[in-house]
Amino acid sequence: MNAKSKTPIAWLQRNLFNTWYNSLWTIVCFALLSWIAYGVGNWAFNKAQWEVVTSNLPLFFVGRYPADQVWRLWLVLVIVVGTIATGILNRKRRFLFILIPVCVLSILWLIGGGFFLTTVGTNLWNGLLLTLLAASISIVLAFPIGILLALGRQSSLPILRGFCTIYVELVRGLPLIGILFMAQVMLPLVLPSQIQLDRVVRAIAGLVLFNAAYLAENVRGGLQSIPRGQVEAAKALGLNTSLSLLLIVLPQALRTSIPAIVGQFISLFKDTSLLSLFALVELTGITRSILAQPEYLGRYAEVYLFIGLIYWVFCYTMSQVSRKLERKSI
Template identity: 45%
Template sequence: MAVHQPLPDLPPPPSERGLWGWFRQNLFSTWYNSIASLVVGYLLIIWLGPVINWALISAVWTGEGTDDCRPGAACWIFIQQRLGFFLYGFYPAELRWRPNIVFVLFLITVVPQFFPRAPGRKWLALFGITGLPVLGFVLINGGFFGLDPVATSRWGGLMLTLILAYVGIIAALPIGVVLALGRRSEMPVIRGICVTFIEFWRAVPLITILFMASVMLPLFLPQGVSFDKLLRALIGITLFQSAYMAEVVRGGLQAIPKGQYEAAQALGFGYWRSMRLIILPQALKIVIPGIANTVISLFKDTTLVLIIGLFDLLGAVRSTLSDPAWRSVAAEGYLFVALCFWIFCFGMSRYSHNLEKKLDTGHKT
C-alpha cells in the first residue's frame, strides 16, 4: 500500500506577509481601525513635520555661541559647548579619565546582561553588585593609591545621576527583600518594626526626606560630627525606595501558593533555606515588572537632589540656563535631559521585559 506523503505547507498570501501584512493586521484590520490609523497618522505628520524640521533639518549644530543660532531652528551649540559640565559637573577636567574608566566598567558589566549567551555574564553581574561600587568610589573620590581627592560637592551632571541611581538600586533591593520577609514574619516584634518602617517612609515625600537629610539632620548630630551631603542623600533615597521595594516583593510572596511553603517543609528545609531556594526565586520572578517600575521611578527621582544643592544632570542644565546668554535655548537643554533619561529608562524597561520572558514558566494569569 502506497504511503501518501503530506504536501509542504503553502506560504501565506502576499497580503498577509511582509510590511503590508503587518499594516493590515495591526493598523487596518477593521474599518474603524483603518479610520483611526489614518486620523492618527495625519495628526502625527502635521505635528512631527515641524518638530523634525526644527530639531534636525534646520538646526544649528556647530558654532561659537548664540550669535550663530537662527530663529525657528534648534541651537545645539548649547549642548556642544556645555557637554562636559552636563556630564561631569564641576569635576576637574584633567581628572575626568577616572569617571570615564568607571563608566566603561559599568558598560562592560551591564551590556552583557542583555545577551543571554555572553561569556561570564553572571560573574560580571556579581562584580557590578560588589566590586564596581567600591572601585568606582576609589577612582572618582580619590584619596587612595596616590589619586588626588575630589570633594563630592564637585561631582555633578550625568555622572552624579548614575551614581545616585546605581547605588540606590543596589542597596534598596536587598533591604526591600528583608523588609518584605520581616513584614510577613510570625514574630510580632519583627513584623511591627518592619511595618512601622515601611509605612513611615511611604507616607513621607522624597523631597521632604532629602530636605530633612540635608538641613535638619546636622542639627541633631553632636558638635563636630557631620556626614557628607551626598552620603546623606544616598541614605535618604535608599531608605525611601527600599520601603516601596518591600511592598513590591511582599506582593510576590503573597502570590506564592501555600503548597510551595508546605513542599519546602516536607523536604526538611529551614526558613532561610526554603526562602532562598524555593520561595524567593518564584516571588521575585512574579514581581519583575513591579521591580522594574520601582527602579525606573528611582532613576527619575534622582533629579530631586537639586533642592539640596547637588547638581545632577537636570540641575546642571538648569544652572546653565540661568546664564542670560543661553536663556533662549531652554527647550534644547530640556530635550537633551529628556533624551538621556529616556535612553536609560527604556533600556531598563527592555531588560526587565527580556528577563521576564526568559524566566517565564507559562504560569500566566
Template identity: 40%
Template sequence: MAEMATRIEMIEARRPPDLRRGVMGWLRANLFNGPLNSVITLCVLAVLGWGLWPLVQWALIDADWLGSTREACSGEGACWVFISARYETIVYGFYPEAARWRVDTVFMMLGLLIAWLAIPRLPAKRWVGLFALVGFPAVAYVLLLGGHFGLMAVPTREWGGLMLTLTVAVVGIVGSLPLGVVLALGRRSQMPLVRGVCVVFIEFWRGVPLITVLFMASVMLPLFVPSEVEFDKLLRALIGIMFFWSAYMAEVVRGGLQAIPKGQEEAAKALGMGYWRRMGLIVLPQALKLVIPGIVNTFIALFKDTSLVLIIGLFDLLAIIRSGLTDSNWLGFATEGYVFAALMFWIFCFSMSRYSQYIERRLHTGHKS
C-alpha cells in the same frame, strides 16, 4: 506482504505559504489586515505626520549642530551647539578636568559589567555578579572620591551632571532592593516585634514626600550621629533615597510573596529546610520573578526622582543644564536643554523597561497565560 496503495487522484490545492513574517508581514497582520484597519492606519499616520513634522524640522533639519558660541546658531531651528559647548559640564559637573579619566573608567567598568551580566552566553556570571556587588563599589569609591593610592581627593560637592545622576540612581537601586526584600520578609514575620518594626518603617517612609525625606536627610540626620562623624551632603541624600524607595520596594516584593502558594513553603519545610533556605531557594526566586514589572517600575521612578537632589544643593544632570541656562551667553535656549535632559532620562528608563521584558520572557515558566 500487502501491496502499498498508490494515489491516482490529484492532490487538492493548498493555501499559499504564510507571508506574515518580516516587516511587511507584520504590517499586513497588524496595521493593514482589512479595509477598515487600513483606513484607520492611514489616518493615524497622516495625523502623526502633520503633528510631528514641525518637531522633526525644528530638531533635525533646521537645527544647528556645529560651533562653540551663540553666534553659530541661526535661530531657525534647535541650537544643539548649546549642548555640545557645555558637554563636559553636563557629563562631569564640576569634576576637575585632570581627574575626569577616573569617571570615564568607572563608566566603562559599569557598562562592561552590565553587558556581561545581560548577555546570556558569556561565562562566569556568578563571579562577575559577585564583583559587581562587592568589588565594583569599592573600586568606584576609590576612583571617584580619591584620597587613596596617590589619587587627588575630589569632594562630593564638585560632583555633578550625568555622573552624579548615575551615582545616585545606581546606589539607590542597589541599596533599596535588598533592603526592601528584608523589610517584606520582616512584615510577614511571625515575630510581633520584627513585624511591628518593619510595618512602622514602611508606612513612615511611604507616608512622606521624597522632598521632605531629602530635607530631613540633609538637615536632621547629622543631629542623630556623633559630632566627630562627618556626613557629607551626597551621603545623606543617598541614605534618604535608599530608605524611601526600600519601603516601596518592600510592598512590591510582599505582593510577590503573597502570590506564592503556601504549599511551596510547606513542602520545603517537610524536607527539613530552615527558614532562610526556604526563602532563598524556594519562595523568593518565584516571588521576585512574578514582580519583575513592579520592581523595574520602582527603579524607573527612582531614576527619574534623582533630579530632586537639586533642592539640597546637588547639581545632577537636570540641574547642570538649568544652571547653564542662566549664563548670559546662552539665554533663550531653555527648550534645547530640557529636550536633551528628557531624552537622556528616556534612554535610560526605556532601556531598563526593555531589559525587564527580556528577563520576563527568559524566565517565563507558564505562570501567565
C-alpha cells in the same frame, strides 16, 4: 491565508481602509501627524540652536569634574561594563558576590580619589555623573533593605512585624521631597556632632529610606504569590525555615516581582532630579548653569529635550533588561 493577504497593501486595506469612515479617520490622522511632524522637524532643523547642547556636553556628563582627571571616569566605565559582561557570561553567580563589592569600592575610590589619587570633592560631582552615582548606590542599598522589610512584615514575631509595618506605611504616606528635606536637615541633628555627613550622602540616605519601603511592598507581593505547598515541600525535604526561604521561596518571589521592582528602579532614577532642590548639581540641576550663560538665555527647549532624551535612554534600557529577565525566568 494566501501570500497576497500578507502584503503591506493588504494589511492597510484590512485595518485602516476597510470602511469609508475608517478611511476618513485614517486620512485625518495621517494629515494631523504629518502637520505635527513638519512643525517639529522645521523647528529642530531650522530654528533650534543645538550648539547649546554640543558646546556644553562635558557639563552635561561630568559637570565641573577636573578635566585632567576625567580619565578616571573612563576607567570607571570600563569597570562597569566589564562587571556587567562578567555577570552575563559567568555562570557561577557566587563569584559576583565578591566581584560587585570590589568593583563598587574601586569605583568610589576612582571618583573620589585618595590613596595616591588626587582628591575630588563631591561639590565637583555634577551632571550625569552624580545622577548615575546617586541612583546606582540608592538601588544597591535600597534593594536588600526592601527585602528585609518584606520578610519582616511576614515574620511571626509581633515586634519585628509591627516595626516593619509601621516603617513601610509611614514612609509610603510621606512625599519623597519631605523625606529628602528631613535627610538634609534632621539627619545631622540625630548623629553625634563629630560625624559630618556630606550632602550627597544625606541625599542618597533619603532616596534609600523612601524606595526601600516601596520595594518592600513589591517583594511582599511576590512572597504572597508563592503557594503554601512550596514551603511544606521544602520542609518535607528536610530544609529548615531559613534555607527554604533563601533557596525556595525568595528566588521565586523575586522572579515574580521583577516588573514591579524594575519599575521602582526606574522611578528612583527619575527621582534623582529632585536633588537639584538641595543645591546638588545633578543632570537636571546642571541645566541652570548652562541656561545662565548669556549666549544661551532662553534656550529651554533644546536643553530640556536633550536631558529628557538621556533619561528616556536609561529608563528604556532598564525596561528592556527587565523584559529579558522575565523571559529568561519563564
